[in-house]
Amino acid sequence: MLVAVGSMVALVGCSxxxxxxxxxxxxxALDQCPPRSIAVEDLRAIxxxxxxxxxxxxxxxxxxxxxxxxxGEVFSSSDSSAGDDEHLIVNWGIPGVGVFTRDGDxxxxxxxxxxxxxxxxxxxxxxxGVRLE
Numbered sequence: 001m002l003v004a005v006g007s008m009v010a011l012v013g014c015s016x017x018x019x020x021x022x023x024x025x026x027x028x029a030l031d032q033c034p035p036r037s038i039a040v041e042d043l044r045a046i047x048x049x050x051x052x053x054x055x056x057x058x059x060x061x062x063x064x065x066x067x068x069x070x071x072g073e074v075f076s077s078s079d080s081s082a083g084d085d086e087h088l089i090v091n092w093g094i095p096g097v098g099v100f101t102r103d104g105d106x107x108x109x110x111x112x113x114x115x116x117x118x119x120x121x122x123x124x125x126x127x128x129g130v131r132l133e
Contacts, residue, residue, distance in 0.1 A: 021123045024116070027052070027071040027093025037065065040099050040111040048114045049096050058099060060087055061109075068097055074124065090124055092117045098124065105131050 033051035039059050052071060059065045064087060069075050071093040078086035085108065089099050096113025098121025107130050112118035122132060 020127065021090075021120055023072045023093050024095060024120075030071075030093060040109075043097065043099070043111045043113045046096060046113045048094060048116075052093065053091060053097055053113075058089060058097070060101065088124070088128065090121060092120050095120065100125055100130065102128075102130050105129050107132055 030050075030052040032055060033049055033053050035055040035057075037057050037059055038046070038053075041061070043058075053068045054070050056068045057065050058068060062085070064077070066075060066077050066087060066089060068089060068091050071091045073091060075089045076086060077088075078084070084103050085101055086103075087099065087101050089097060091097050095116035098110070098112040098117040100110040100121060101108040102125070107125060110118065110121060110125070112121050125132060
C-alpha cells in the first residue's frame, strides 16, 4: 500500500509479470508532450493524448498541484495538515494518466484521460486497498 506523508514514487508493472497493474505496450514509442498544467476535471477532454504527459502537472480541486512522473511510476502525495486525503497519480502511457483521491480506504474522486486509463486506475486503486463500491 502506498501511504505517504509528503510524497512517494513507486513503479507499477511494465512487463505483465508479478503483482500490480501492467502498463499497456507501446509507451516507449511516445514523444513527450509539451509540459503544461492540467486541472484534473479536464482530463477526460484530453482523451488519449498521443504523447507522454511526463513533466506536466495536475491541479486538484483543493488547489494542490502535483507532477506527472514517467510512465509506470505511481506518485502519491498527502498532507496531514489538509486531513487524511491522499492523491495518487499514474502515468499509463498511451491511454494517458489516471488519478484518484482517497481518504483511507474510501475513494473520494477518480479522473482519467480515457476509458482505458480509468480502468487501469481502478485496478491500481484495488491494489492500494481502496474500496470502489
